[in-house]
Amino acid sequence: MLIFIGTGLWDEKDISLRGLEYAKNSDEIYAEFYTSKPSTTIEKLERLIGKKVNLLERADLEERSIEIVKKAKDRDVVILVPGDPMIATTHSSIRVQAEMCGVKSKVIHSSSIVSAICGITGLHNYKFGKSATVSYPYGDTVSRAPIDVIHANQSIGAHTILFLDLHPEPMRIDKAIGILEKIDKKVSNLFGVGIARAGSEDCVVKCERLEKLKKFDFGDPMHILVILAKLHFTEYEYLRVFANAPEELETIVN
Amino acid sequence: MLIFIGTGLWDEKDISLRGLEYAKNSDEIYAEFYTSKPSTTIEKLERLIGKKVNLLERADLEERSIEIVKKAKDRDVVILVPGDPMIATTHSSIRVQAEMCGVKSKVIHSSSIVSAICGITGLHNYKFGKSATVSYPYGDTVSRAPIDVIHANQSIGAHTILFLDLHPEPMRIDKAIGILEKIDKKVSNLFGVGIARAGSEDCVVKCERLEKLKKFDFGDPMHILVILAKLHFTEYEYLRVFANAPEELETIVN
Numbered sequence A, B: 001m002l003i004f005i006g007t008g009l010w011d012e013k014d015i016s017l018r019g020l021e022y023a024k025n026s027d028e029i030y031a032e033f034y035t036s037k038p039s040t041t042i043e044k045l046e047r048l049i050g051k052k053v054n055l056l057e058r059a060d061l062e063e064r065s066i067e068i069v070k071k072a073k074d075r076d077v078v079i080l081v082p083g084d085p086m087i088a089t090t091h092s093s094i095r096v097q098a099e100m101c102g103v104k105s106k107v108i109h110s111s112s113i114v115s116a117i118c119g120i121t122g123l124h125n126y127k128f129g130k131s132a133t134v135s136y137p138y139g140d141t142v143s144r145a146p147i148d149v150i151h152a153n154q155s156i157g158a159h160t161i162l163f164l165d166l167h168p169e170p171m172r173i174d175k176a177i178g179i180l181e182k183i184d185k186k187v188s189n190l191f192g193v194g195i196a197r198a199g200s201e202d203c204v205v206k207c208e209r210l211e212k213l214k215k216f217d218f219g220d221p222m223h224i225l226v227i228l229a230k231l232h233f234t235e236y237e238y239l240r241v242f243a244n245a246p247e248e249l250e251t252i253v254n
Helices: A017-024 A042-049 A058-062 A065-071 A089-100 A113-121 A145-155 A173-183 A185-189 A233-242 A247-252 B017-024 B042-049 B058-062 B065-071 B089-100 B113-121 B145-155 B173-183 B185-189 B233-242 B247-252
Strands: A002-006 A028-032 A054-056 A077-081 A105-108 A132-134 A160-164 A191-196 A204-209 A223-227 B002-008 B028-032 B054-056 B077-082 B105-108 B132-134 B160-164 B191-196 B204-209 B223-227
Touching (some): A017 A042, A017 A077, A017 B017, A028 A042, A028 A058, A058 A089, A065 A077, A065 A089, A089 A105, A105 B113, A113 A204, A113 A223, A113 A233, A113 B089, A113 B105, A113 B113, A132 A145, A132 A173, A145 A160, A145 A173, A160 A173, A173 A185, A173 A191, A173 A223, A233 A247, A233 B089, B002 B017, B002 B089, B017 B042, B017 B077, B017 B105, B028 B058, B058 B065, B065 B089, B077 B089, B113 B160, B113 B191, B113 B204, B113 B223, B113 B233, B132 B145, B145 B173, B160 B173, B173 B191
Parallel strands (some): A002 A105, A028 A054, B002 B077, B028 B054, B028 B077
Antiparallel strands (some): A160 A223, B160 B223
16 A cells, blocks of 8 residues: 655654554655655654655656555555645645556645644635745746736635745745746735744744835745735734734735 | 644544644643534543543633633643644634733644645645635525635636534535525536545545535535536546546546
């Protein structure tokens, strides 16, 4: 069996008791730090589980995944995945491939930025719309996708989570806002919430207009950015208290 | 300090190592099974943590929350919450109240249906739009909110998660579809994915048009329902393999 185990939001302590139990009982363990950058190491995972953990590279996941699937034919093979598995489509493709090869699979869930964002920002879960990724420009070409998604979401009063590109290095909030402004100057005026190191003891959350957020020092990655639609009063209140939001944020309360 | 700890998707084994550590080191522990129905008991939580766990009722959360906040002034007080904390706005209100009273707080995240839905259905995380709750009718009055949200999401090509009312008892998928059809007969023709007991060993997932899904036997609650927008081909493929979707689902592949 092929078992995808989420290691959760920040470090190895975010794995669930169920996840740790499955890992300890497995025959072979792999980990990938490609679809997200967890704040743990192979060594810490090995110490926790008490077994060897093999690091998978991008090509192992995207080109040679059949090799891992084959190993799972008659053994219990675990893939440790940062956050909650299957948020990255890379994992769901491997799960379909396994089933096609007659290999059963299982997913052990864990914490993810997708739900944690509500506790961090106070934004209501039911008001988030589609999400998008801000990618590094490819030569002179910049993907318009994040701006299109922000506009689509605003047309239905929904907030937008923007994931920031990880490769070649985790993108920072100032860089991401710069890229958005190049596509559409008007975004500078929108309110956003920047988040650094979600799930850690030194998580930083700050709400401001993007033009000001760009100058705020969030410290080290991982960073993530939320673009706000109209707010419920309790969302405003939470952002004032926990994200040092300016008073003028009240202008977008519905 | 007031510490909200998520116990995760299904039972007490879904708590994270970090969550368990914080609970063990705390002075006083409460749990609430009101905002969701976890498949655990106070006794199992007590055995796991090795301390007394006090059950909170609705009124403790919504009317008398100041009492718990006060206890957290000079002690570490834990509230165990099903899923990931702060998905329910009840919790975020208490966190704001605590801060106003000068009581620091912390959130320990865990797995939630909000991200787990991707692994269960294969639907891409970035394509989910706003969510809504299907409520029991209040006399003759039925809330139009879920239908309005489905339409808004479909206008931007987004899937819709529908949470089903929990009180007085957890609503089942057939009942929820019946309520939706009463507001708008045309929903019967939409494709949906029904999910029962997410995160458990006997999780059931089935994709069909709502009129047929209504007749499918999902077994015991908790149930949840996703209404599909246009699909990416890989979403179609995953639903065919893991949710027994009919071939005609291909008609909504984009």
